[in-house]
Amino acid sequence: MATGQLFSRTTQALFYNYKQLPIQRMLDFDFLCGRETPSVAGIINPGSEGFQKLFFGQEEIAIPVHATIEAASAAHPTADVFINFASFRSAAASSMSALKQPTIRVVAIIAEGVPESDAKQLIAYARANNKVVIGPATVGGIQAGAFKIGDTAGTIDNIIHCKLYRPGSVGFVSKSGGMSNELYNSIARVTDGIYEGIAIGGDVFPGSTLSDHVLRFNNIPQVKMIVVLGELGGRDEYSLVEALKQGKVTKPVVAWVSGTCATLFKSEVQFGHAGAKSGGDMESAQGKNQALREAGAVVPTSYEAFETSIKETFDKLIEAGKITPVKEFTPPQIPEDLSFAIKSGKVRAPTHIISTISDDRGEEPCYAGVPMSSIIEKGFGVGDVISLLWFKRSLPRYCTQFIEICIMLCADHGPCVSGAHNTIVTARAGKDLVSSLVSGLLTIGPRFGGAIDDAARYFKDAHDRGLTPYEFVEGMKKKGIRVAGIGHRIKNRDNKDKRVELLQKFARTHFPSVKYMEYAVQVETYTLTKANNLVLNVDGAIGSLFLDLLAGSGMFTKQEIDEIVEIGYLNGLFVLARSIGLIGHTFDQKRLKQPLYRHPWEDVLYTK
């Protein structure tokens, strides 16, 4: 065990197992103390490498992340403290490899529940190699104004309140991490504050003991008095008793051992700490307090009187002129984290994204305010989900059924259309599902699949302006625009598209009005006089019927309908539907283990 100071204002640590909050709290403490370098030199996160962004005051810094302890030690040879936030399962192994690094001197182990036999191995190794283990089962420790381990001393408010940003004259050591924080507060109230405070941890065999640290404090000139908070169970306090009796501790020691209540319990009780177990008289709080008192420590009559004893001891030191007045300074303001400031209502910040269709923050996700459970319980279909997420309202069942029919009709159109072809070629090139799917989807546009929107736009415009089919068709021809939704490669007057007939039949049965479809049929009647194959095709049927759905359901205002047509909702219907087929083609090609597709030379006209 080292004999004097463990830390200074330039001490740097390696932090094992990345935890954002404790590291940030260490860096905030550094900034508060006016340290020039951050106290965390590197982070070890097994299996990952790179940098972590953290704040050092107002500025962001990037702290290197290493995959192994060896690499971190090699990269930061001046970092001699190892702060281990590993779980109790892996804490022992990682602590041992840290102790074996020649550049590491102090290892602090936070985990609670490290097996006793493992802790003993660490203790033996540390003793043999003159290294220091703090913990396990501890929050760590702090040297005021210099260096802080992890979460020690809690919030910045508390650190400022307890004046831990600058050194005082009191050395403090306790078993309990929570109580160390409490005592920093008490000590700050009645003395000039902490010089160094260590929580050794609540385990049966802590890596370093109360007396180890008391003896160390005794060697630090700036420490003028020592405060010890022990606990029932174990015999650690007796090594302190011995040290006191042998005169090894020359500075005043104020001590209290908690757990006097254990005598109230008839049978054994396991208190919160593993080491706190009511055993024999030797291990009782009463026995230890008595022994410490007899060895010359100042021991109060109860915990309530502890603070007073500390005050009296400190006041005597002042009278004796042994305390040099502390140079006070106002620590810099730590910028508050935005999230914390918002939570406490101090600041507001504009959001960067707005969303109106769904919410995943509650007990269950909602689509347009409808919770998932009622979507399932009410037996909604895909059409209903589309109506919620696209139109933000529950449309009547005939409408959502119509949407579903459209999706089913448009789901696929064979392997030869451009989208499916692209998907097949991509899948055969060995690409993944998403690449194959989007390569197909990317062909959807003005020439492939885009006609539904156009059909709806033109039919709506012509119908609403009261154009006769003749005026409409000839007007389009004059402008050089093809009438979308009219014309088919093979279908004709005598052999109409089955899909169109199905849609029309459904709409006539269920829709309150089919005026746009009737208009489209009138247009078809006119175009058929020009050519046999200028029939109303499936795009035209869907486009016109969708106009009827929007207008006839009575659930959309005129502006809403215009907007839906303008934005291109109907194209979305085609994209969604066709994705089903494109995914199918991808799987089909993969299942068939088709090789890379290469277009044959013979099928290309090579020419100048």
Place this chain on the structure above:
Amino acid sequence: MARKKIREYDSKRLLKEHFKRISGQELPIKSAQIIESTDINELVEKEPWLSSSKLVVKPDMLFGKRGKSGLVALNLDFAEVAGFVKERLGKEVEMGGCKGPITTFIVEPFIPHNEEYYLNIVSERLGNSISFSECGGIDIEENWDKVKTVFIPTGDSLTSENVSALIATLPLEVKGEIEEFLKVIFNIFQDLDFTFLEMNPFTLVNGKPYPLDMRGELDDTAAFKNFKKWGNIEFPLPFGRVMSSTESFIHGLDEKTSASLKFTVLNPMGRIWTMVAGGGASVIYADTVGDLGYAPELGNYAEYSGAPKEDEVLQYARVVIDCATANPDGQKRALVIGGGIANFTDEQKLKEANMHIYVRRGGPNYQRGLAKMRALGEEIGIPIEVYGPEATMTGICKQAIQCITASA
């Protein structure tokens, strides 16, 4: 999580299983366990030696001095053992000031013997102490000066050199066997994460060591690496402690969470109840109530720490409040919700009950947490006194006592 006593039956089970694995030798001990649900006929079928040998039966309840208390019966046949057990199963006895029912017995072959050796291994900070005596048995305490102890530092193994001080005075005929035995037991001790092991006594049967009585403690924090070796191990409560349903509920919560949740009812009729955060602070709160002379009114010991999740704290608080309000008697009661200044536990939790509540807490976000407590007091009309880190930690104990005495 800490050192836990195990039953003699389990100690011997582990010993027998792992003696063979580690030394290659069979340890010829046999033992059977009888509890309330044991089917005697099935047991005999599984352990036929029970009906063919003379037997010893004793309670297996983690307490010692059974021989001196007349709780050991020797040289019985199985029918007599069954009778002995039937007479005592579930009956209360008092041992060392603790009262409790006997629920578990261990039955073994009766071994007439002359030699009684004592062996004890204890885990210590810097190694393990191993003690041995040729004068073991029920009078070991009278013969304590004959016990020899060597200390084996962590990392060292038991060798002929360091063990020699223990066995130097043994007759040469048995010395080799016992040396070998000690080495194997020491290995088992370390290999299975024992923290304490005692045989008082072990004897020799046909020249081979044979443990008659055994006590063991395991480090239950090592369970994660030993679950296979330990098998179906039980960590019984100390004798005299019967876990109430509420206590076992919290115990269950504690085992599932990475945080720490402890709850012990001390006096169900008590009028001061505590719910304190932090392993260190919780003890001090109980101390303070005791210091002020109101220990008998203390209803419970309760501790939660290690950043438990909000719903865990809620469930925990419900139990504390249920227990605290279970026995209304018209007198005032006080619930002390206390704690030190937290290092990392966020302070925006807790719930309420039908009594005077005293709160003192500090830590991340404490202002908001405490403000909520105050608002809650007004809302539900229950007197709640709320303090932050500016007040002393245990001051609310005094107030709580003043409250319950004012109307008493």
